[in-house]
Amino acid sequence: MRQLIEAITRTSNPSVVGLDPKPSLLPKILLRNAKSPQDVAQAYFSFNTAIIDAVYDIVPAVKPQIAMYESWGEAGINAYTRTNEYARSRGLYVLGDIKRGDIGSTAQAYASHLNGTPKIEGMEPVDVWHEDAVTVNPYLGIDGIEPFIEAAQECDKDIFVLAKTSNPSSADLQDLTIANTNLTLSEHVALLLEQWGETTRDSQYGYSRVGAVVGATHPVIGAKLRELMPHTFFLVPGYGAQGGTARDLRGLFDSNGMGALVNSSRGIIAAWQKAEDIPEFSSTEQALDFVAHYAREAALAMKNDITNALS
Template sequence: MSPLEPFGTRLRHAMDERGPLCVGIDPHASLLAEWGLNDDVTGLERFSRTVVEAVADRVAVLKPQSAFFERFGSRGVAVLERTVREARAAGALVVMDAKRGDIGSTMAAYAESFLHKDAPLFSDALTVSPYLGYGSLKPAVELARDNGAGLFVLALTSNPEGAEVQHALRPDGRSVGATVLAHLAAENAGQRPLGSFGAVVGATLGDLSSYDLDINGPLLAPGIGAQGASAADLPAVFGGAVRNVVPNVSRGVLRHGPDIAALRESARRFADEIRAAVGSG
């Protein structure tokens, strides 16, 4: 498949072929310790390569959390570059979880770091924050579109603090979160089979029927597993948009490492449960 095909097209194909599961790569110190690894660059590299070896050839999406690599400085970023490269070579789409958000030339530079096809950290999609105004994301939107990449924009996050911003009402009576969703729907208008500009929407939020989640784009849904949501909850939370949900599971899979067979079995089980729930939705 051409890397210049739009991210939404490639994601739809990957979800249909491999099941709609995103596995996080979150090498925080406590998880490295659980794996019997040191909290250093060597442990970071062993952890990341094990996850890639275990599941990159069988799940739709891998989502490295950039912060857990950046904390080791340039050597950690080098591990992140290899992780992205090897995961994509094995057939997984990579969503870089960096939650970048700024204005003007700074936002453009962040976009160049992750969304330009020649960048060492080029990823299939990037998480971004719109809370300097959705228009501040324009450089990332344009570069993603030019390079066949995508964005996942924070819209309705599951952390309690998010509500004070995302549920706030604008003068027109619409919430900030709903406004972000409307912008994404406009970006994706007319795109088939799926637009490339998605939203981050927590799977733990319960009934979201008051929001229009039908943005013709993917919905990255953290919260499955350790955070308390289950695959069976997805239809009630996402309603008619459930087929476009990309549920993210991190600790629920990663806690089974470093045993590769156990990691694979856990990912397979989550993918099967999610596929069944989406089918029933």
């Protein structure tokens, strides 16, 4: 987590901008002439680069959600990887929200998100995804996670494993109490994450490469999980559009005000839709400038909101 922690320190901002484009979140003019997935993917890329240019100096990281891109097939995936590459070129930590999980041999293939294309004779692995970290699902247990941890260790990258997700029905499974223990499933996952990450702890900061996803929408559970996971960095989605507030975040950070990265996607990239006066855009440039201006304002407001709540 060193790279992420240093980016947070550099920007004094523990928040991440979620790059989750959808047609309904883009100014109509960007899709006015769209006739193919390629056209939409190009619009997504322009939208993303405008946002990245607007926030790269005030936020440490971006989190593109791959589903938004996969919906458009090959062209969408291409927009995803180009977005990641562009974000990195602007110095941002790229957290690929891919939520993978499978049996060991398949997980190994998914882990190529971190350590590059599989090794074959005569060819060096290629980093085709341009990610610094990915999100992973722990449902299959350690053999579905180990390939990601090994790849992260090999390439100085990180993973974030779902522990207590932000959605209302996370309770269906994650709040169940495990027989013969007084632990819920999310608490059990928390203990596993501490164990799984143990050998990858950073000597200076104490956090391992194995982070946890803990929703801002469950502040009481989140605070308990923070106690159970002193060496585990949190990715905290659910702030903003899903109702999580800065007040809810306090218990998710450590006593130094570190240890968590708060995500907002729609709250930043669609902030322009909340503007009092939205003009009839006469060009795509004008529309992108408008989107970028409101994204920056929203990112700064989020930074202030979180910083005030933590001080």
